[in-house]
Amino acid sequence: MKCPYCGCKEFYFKNPDDEYEVYEFFYNKGDISFKDDVDENDIPQINDSTETYCNKCSWHGKQESLR
Helix, strand or coil, X not given: CCCCCCXXXXXXXXXXXXXXXXXXXXXXXXXXXXXXXXXXXXXXXCCCCCEEEECCCCXXXXXXXXX
């Protein structure tokens, strides 16, 4: 999966309780893989309606729009 604007394959989403805390990830064979510095136990639940941001350009949208 890649950004519909620039083709980047790296994204992030914001913590719903703290908009300054972000979780970077990329898609690996259709599954979400987080960067090494992300503790997966601290990640809020993500679903198709989670607002997602491209790591390279200004695109943002719901997870479902990347599929």
